[in-house]
Amino acid sequence: MxxxxxxxxxxxxxxxxxxxxxxxxxxxxxxxxxxxxxxxxxxxxxxxxxxxxxxxxxxxxxxxxxxxxxxxxxxxxxxxxxxxxxxxxxxxxxxxxxxxxxxxxxxxxxxxxxxxxxxxxxxxxxxxxxxxxxxxxxxxxxNRPDIPGIELAITSDEIFHLTHQPKRMVIFGGGYIGCEFACVLNALGTEVTQIIRRDQILRGFDEDIRTEVQEAMQRHGIRIVTDELVSLEKTDEGLQVNLKNNNMVLADVVGLSALGRxxxxxxxxxxxxxxxxxxxxxxxxxxxxxxxxxxxxxxxxxxxxxxxxxxxxxxxxxxxxxxGGKRQVMNHDNVPSAVFTTPEVATVGMTETEAIAKYGEAGIRVYRSRFRPMYYTLPQLEEKTLMKLIVHVQTDKVLGAHMVGDAAAEIIQGMAIAVKMGATKTDFDATVGIHPSSAEEFVTMR
CATH class of the missing domain: 3.50.50.60 (FAD/NAD(P)-binding domain)
Structure with missing residues (x-):
């Protein structure tokens, strides 16, 4: 035919x-x-x-x-x-x-x-x-949940079309989209409250990474509240956000950008x-x-x-x-990703939890480095960078690389090549670091 x-x-x-x-x-x-x-x-x-x-x-x-x-x-x-x-x-x-x-x-x-x-x-x-x-x-x-007043909220699709910057904004959910917009709006001067249903943001990411980012976001002025959205209503004072645990927050704009797609x-x-x-x-x-x-x-x-x-x-x-006559299969293993929060997050490979589930606690070795980058010493700011490697004891292969800090996405992109190729911790150790840089920490962890 x-x-x-x-x-x-x-x-x-x-x-x-x-x-x-x-x-x-x-x-x-x-x-x-x-x-x-x-x-x-x-x-x-x-x-x-x-x-x-x-x-x-x-x-x-x-x-x-x-x-x-x-x-x-x-x-x-x-x-x-x-x-x-x-x-x-x-x-x-x-x-x-x-x-x-x-x-x-x-x-x-x-x-x-x-x-x-x-x-x-x-x-x-x-x-x-x-x-x-x-x-x-x-x-x-x-995704728009079916709750009273949901039509009063915007999603991540509409946030780019706001004609005026909101003075107060409530963002629902702890996923990467909501966290990114919370950081952006907060840094631009908006008072941001982020409502999450669990105790921590960024579910599915490495636990140390989640803790580091959440603490930094709160330190930068974002109010993070654990609760659930019940309804929205318009009042003279603004949009009233009603939460499950008898809490109420007022906002100019309510964003559902973090409730998933x-x-x-x-x-x-x-x-x-x-x-x-x-x-x-x-x-x-x-x-x-x-x-x-x-x-x-x-x-x-x-x-x-x-x-x-x-x-x-x-x-x-x-x-x-x-x-094209070339039989190809997309390999979904060790796909790197980044979250453009402040501070930035990037990751590739297994989290510590995933590695333990597969190999047991005795089957992996975890390396961590947490430090203040040189850039922040003269401004005397307590901004921290966290780097983490998950290593398989038996093979010495690096199972996962995770980072919170400036240029995390740029650095992890390079680490992703090594992880994808099956590099070992010995390979990392044998690599000469670029000094002074944050990235060199990945090849100097002992």
């Missing part, structure tokens, strides 16, 4: 576009559908605009720290509108780059919501098209296929194949590891396998 396209990708985020371009480079006839702006969550409502806001939030502390080095600056003034406008302009610029990438790859773009009619047929923008293979790369969306599967027409959905996510095998042999899925809609580079790697592995 002749199809209109060899591959039809639903979703033009990082995963969808990476797959479409790679398949087209191999000579496949490819189309992609997107109802929103090109680039997906990362470009429009995630990593890129968030990281730009993180940069903006650091300048006030830089001025304070500069005084220790003999610099004197006039009191600064922060303009929220100017920052938000600049961030939006950069996102628009990136949208244009994504459009050019699609055009240069000769990928057909359909603007509209795509719906699967059957396992080879898609409805989009008032048209019906067919494809030999379908790739679902629709990403995720913020869920796959965006509504109105996809999955019921017209054999594609299986479990716990709200599309079920795929190691090759990103669904229960329907010609339908595949990558990225956040599969809820494996919800990171932009992972979605890109999954998509490229699919394209290499099916159109």
């Amino acid at each position: 002749a199809y209109d396209f060899d591959l039809f990708a639903i979703g033009a985020g990082s995963g969808g576009i990476a797959t479409a371009r790679r398949a087209a480079q191999y000579g496949a006839k490819v189309a992609v559908a997107e109802f929103d702006r090109l680039g997906g969550t990362c470009v429009n409502r995630g990593c890129v605009p968030k990281k730009l806001m993180v940069y903006a939030s650091h300048f006030a502390s830089h001025v304070q720290e500069a005084a220790g080095y003999g610099w004197t600056f006039e009191p600064g003034k922060f303009d929220w509108t100017q920052m938000i406008t600049a961030v939006k302009d950069e996102v628009t610029r990136l949208n244009g780059i994504y459009q050019r990438m699609i055009d240069n790859a000769e990928v057909t773009l359909y603007k509209g919501h795509a719906r699967i009619v059957d396992h080879h047929t898609i409805e989009v923008a008032g048209q019906t098209v067919t494809a030999e293979k379908i790739l679902i790369a629709v990403g995720g969306k913020p 869920i796959p965006r599967l509504e109105n996809l027409g999955l019921e017209n296929t054999r594609v299986e959905v479990k716990k709200g996510a599309i079920v795929v095998d190691a090759h990103s194949q669904t229960a329907e042999s010609n339908i595949f899925a990558v990225g956040d809609c599969t809820d494996r590891i919800n990171l932009t580079p992972v979605a890109i790697s999954e998509g490229r592995a699919f394209a290499d396998t099916h159109y």
Whole structure:
């Protein structure tokens, strides 16, 4: 049977576009559908605009720290509108780059919501098209709990469109998105209260890392409260946040950015296929194949590891396998990640808890280094960096590397190569450190 396209990708985020371009480079006839702006969550409502806001939030502390080095600056003034406008302009610029990438790859773009009619047929923008293979790369969306007054709250999607900086903000949840925005808003001068359901933030990260970051966030002025959201209501004094334990907090803006994201599967027409959905996510095998042999899925809609580079790697592995004659499998082991809080967090490999569960306490050795970086000595600030290595006793392999501190993401990216290659603690010890630097601590722990 002749199809209109060899591959039809639903979703033009990082995963969808990476797959479409790679398949087209191999000579496949490819189309992609997107109802929103090109680039997906990362470009429009995630990593890129968030990281730009993180940069903006650091300048006030830089001025304070500069005084220790003999610099004197006039009191600064922060303009929220100017920052938000600049961030939006950069996102628009990136949208244009994504459009050019699609055009240069000769990928057909359909603007509209795509719906699967059957396992080879898609409805989009008032048209019906067919494809030999379908790739679902629709990403995720913020989770909104069903409680009274929830419509008064914003999510991480809307925080980039606030026209005015809130004086008081309540953020719910202790995940990485909520923690990042809590730090950004706090550093920009907003009074931030973060409500978490458990005693610590960043569930799933190494325990030492969680403790270090939470204590630092509180030291920097973020109020962290353990409680649960019951309802929201609008009052003359502001938004009233009602909590389970008879607590109440007033805010100008309430953010649900930390209550997680869920796959965006509504109105996809999955019921017209054999594609299986479990716990709200599309079920795929190691090759990103669904229960329907010609339908595949990558990225956040599969809820494996919800990171932009992972979605890109999954998509490229699919394209290499099916159109490039190179059978590839995305390896989800030892994927590094970062949390752009203040201080920054980065990690790769096993946590101490995970390593103990697999090898037992006697089967691992833990190395820690906690210190004040040289940068903070002249400003006389008690900012700390924490570094941690988890080592398998029997093989001497480094199972995990974790860090809290300045440039953690940049440093752990290098550590991730070593961990991925199976480097041993002896290899780390034999590596000459760059002095003076924080990074050298990773090769001098004894």
